[in-house]
Amino acid sequence: MAMTMTQKILAAHSGKDTVKKGELIMAQLDLVLGNDVTSPVAIKEFNKAGCNCVFDCNKIALVMDHFTPNKDIKSAEQVKTVREFADEKGITNFFDVGEMGVEHSLLPEKGLVVSGDLVIGADSHTCTYGALGAFSTGVGSTDMAAGMSYGRAWFKVPPAIKFNLINKLTGWASGKDVILHIIGKIGVDGALYKSMEFAGEGVSSLSMDERFTICNMAIEAGAKNGIFPVDEKTLEYVREHSNKQPRIFEADGDAEYDEVFDIDLSKIKPTVAFPHLPSNTRTFDDIGEVKINQVVIGSCTNGRFSDFEIAAKILRGKKVDKRVRTLIIPSTQKIYLDILDAGFIKDFINAGCIVSTPTCGPCLGGHMGILAKDERCVSTTNRNFIGRMGHPESEVYLASPAVAAASALTGRILQPSELI
Amino acid sequence: MKITGKAIKYGDNVDTDVIIPARYLTTSNEKELAAHCMEDLDKTFVSRVKEGDIMVAGANFGCGSSREHAPIAIKASGIACVIAKSFARIFYRNAINTGLAIIEYDGDISEGDILEVDYEKGELNNLTRGNVGVFPPFPPFLQNIINKGGLLKSLREDK
Ligand code: SF4
Numbered sequence: 114m115a116m117t118m119t120q121k122i123l124a125a126h127s128g129k130d131t132v133k134k135g136e137l138i139m140a141q142l143d144l145v146l147g148n149d150v151t152s153p154v155a156i157k158e159f160n161k162a163g164c165n166c167v168f169d170c171n172k173i174a175l176v177m178d179h180f181t182p183n184k185d186i187k188s189a190e191q192v193k194t195v196r197e198f199a200d201e202k203g204i205t206n207f208f209d210v211g212e213m214g215v216e217h218s219l220l221p222e223k224g225l226v227v228s229g230d231l232v233i234g235a236d237s238h239t240c241t242y243g244a245l246g247a248f249s250t251g252v253g254s255t256d257m258a259a260g261m262s263y264g265r266a267w268f269k270v271p272p273a274i275k276f277n278l279i280n281k282l283t284g285w286a287s288g289k290d291v292i293l294h295i296i297g298k299i300g301v302d303g304a305l306y307k308s309m310e311f312a313g314e315g316v317s318s319l320s321m322d323e324r325f326t327i328c329n330m331a332i333e334a335g336a337k338n339g340i341f342p343v344d345e346k347t348l349e350y351v352r353e354h355s356n357k358q359p360r361i362f363e364a365d366g367d368a369e370y371d372e373v374f375d376i377d378l379s380k381i382k383p384t385v386a387f388p389h390l391p392s393n394t395r396t397f398d399d400i401g402e403v404k405i406n407q408v409v410i411g412s413c414t415n416g417r418f419s420d421f422e423i424a425a426k427i428l429r430g431k432k433v434d435k436r437v438r439t440l441i442i443p444s445t446q447k448i449y450l451d452i453l454d455a456g457f458i459k460d461f462i463n464a465g466c467i468v469s470t471p472t473c474g475p476c477l478g479g480h481m482g483i484l485a486k487d488e489r490c491v492s493t494t495n496r497n498f499i500g501r502m503g504h505p506e507s508e509v510y511l512a513s514p515a516v517a518a519a520s521a522l523t524g525r526i527l528q529p530s531e532l533i
Numbered sequence: 534m535k536i537t538g539k540a541i542k543y544g545d546n547v548d549t550d551v552i553i554p555a556r557y558l559t560t561s562n563e564k565e566l567a568a569h570c571m572e573d574l575d576k577t578f579v580s581r582v583k584e585g586d587i588m589v590a591g592a593n594f595g596c597g598s599s600r601e602h603a604p605i606a607i608k609a610s611g612i613a614c615v616i617a618k619s620f621a622r623i624f625y626r627n628a629i630n631t632g633l634a635i636i637e638y639d640g641d642i643s644e645g646d647i648l649e650v651d652y653e654k655g656e657l658n659n660l661t662r663g664n665v666g667v668f669p670p671f672p673p674f675l676q677n678i679i680n681k682g683g684l685l686k687s688l689r690e691d692k
Binding site: 137150151153154157158159161162164179180185187188191234235236237239251252253254255256258259262263265267301302305306332335337390477478479496498499500501505 | 630684
């Protein structure tokens with residue numbers, strides 16, 4: 114029976130030769146992830162169910178990133194619960210202030226996820242690690258609690274949609290524009306319950322950072338996971354970051370797909386998702402004059418080194434518009450140091466931006482850059498739902514770091530090619 | 534099991550940020566979460582919802598984040614069951630795992646209709662309109678989780 118790449122990983126982790134779509138399986142987990150919002154609920158469930166031990170203290174990652182450094186007493190109390198739990202259970206991969214980063218940037222960087230792994234995380238953007246050729250998906254806190262105690266989770270084997278990537282990106286188009294384009298095309302439930310499998314000769318031209326960005330937003334099309342094939346670039350990344358042995362799974366040539374889309378990367382243009390859905394995309398032919406008050410460059414979608422490299426290139430030696438608060442949020446401590454070494458932080462500060470410690474911060478309207486009524490923000494994050502970054506009547510426009518940086522300079526949504 | 538309740542209706546793509554805004558995620562207390570349920574979409578929800586009411590929505594209900602606070606808030610607000618054309622997958626899992634009844638059903642229901650739901654039979658009786666619809670009951674695997682009182686308990690017993 115022919116299988117997709119995702120199905121092969123699920124079969125291998127449930128002790129089966131083959132699985133088929135719709136089948137319910139119980140699978141072994143390589144890693145269970147939680148953050149400062151979801152872990153407290155999971156710990157409560159864990160204790161309520163009378164669990165004492167975790168299945169493996171090295172296979173649980175707890176990352177305090179959403180409201181940290183703690184923004185108020187309540188969030189401080191929440192992190193305290195997790196800190197004590199981690200201490201008591203001897204969880205080796207507990208990341209708090211000083212070591213933490215936004216979870217989905219941090220885990221691959223720390224080498225905790227490699228190709229072929231099966232990972233659940235109590236955070237919807239856990240699908241990010243598909244970039245490494247792993248199966249990873251977001252779950253809730255109860256799944257996380259069960260995962261922590263038994264090292265297992267139930268899954269319904271998903272059908273898949275294949276995205277056949279051809280040619281290469283040109284100009285200012287980036288991985289962010291690819292995924293926004295795809296979500297605009299298939300809708301926020303276009304891949305509901307399904308895998309999004311990326312394939313084709315265009316894959317090799319995409320950097321690992323771009324693949325992370327693309328898989329990160331698979332959930333924004335409703336997908337269970339997004340996944341890239343493993344190539345030389347993947348293996349090089351894994352070797353550089355991890356001691357774990359990668360496992361390579363390939364989709365069968367005759368695997369069944371519900372749909373196949375050809376995506377010509379050379380035709381992708383800078384794309385912006387208008388409020389209040391990631392699928393509400395427009396290219397610059399019909400964007401017009403949209404004045405903005407804030408720009409955020411960061412998050413698990415676009416807070417990596419290459420994202421700041423592009424932003425620095427655009428902002429260097431210039432000044433952001435006086436009316437635009439421009440927030441730069443590297444998503445891990447390592448990225449923070451790397452952009453410091455590269456001199457970008459100086460470029461950003463000279464341009465009138467602020468540079469923050471790694472945190473989810475404004476991405477989910479937590480802290481560090483909340484919008485007032487009627488304010489607009491261009492953000493490199495992944496969601497622009499009502500009230501996502503603050504007031505229910507504020508607006509978030511999702512874009513690439515290049516578009517975000519260009520917009521910061523002019524105070525309106527702009528593509529970098531229009532800058533003189 | 535059978536339940537009867539009044540429909541409170543919303544549209545497509547009701548996301549977890551409107552079910553329970555992130556600014557309230559600094560707690561996992563059910564009552565506190567319920568007090569802010571749906572407030573960015575419908576300020577009147579909390580004051581008009583009655584114990585046993587049924588939330589009815591369109592496609593992709595619960596899209597967005599993985600916060601279990603969303604089904605917890607809905608359940609604690611008094612809602613007995615959510616009926617939608619389709620559910621976002623993490624919300625679907627979370628609802629099952631936390632014991633919030635959900636039904637995938639695409640039928641004509643209006644705000645205020647009185648509905649009677651029979652889970653085992655997979656029957657939905659719209660008492661206001663006098664029509665009966667069907668929906669697929671949960672597969673045995675999931676019924677087992679629900680019958681054992683949640684995911685953790687079922688795993689412990691089936692170990
Ligand atoms: S950066 Fe935003 S999307 Fe990513 S984990 Fe944090 S809150 Fe979620």
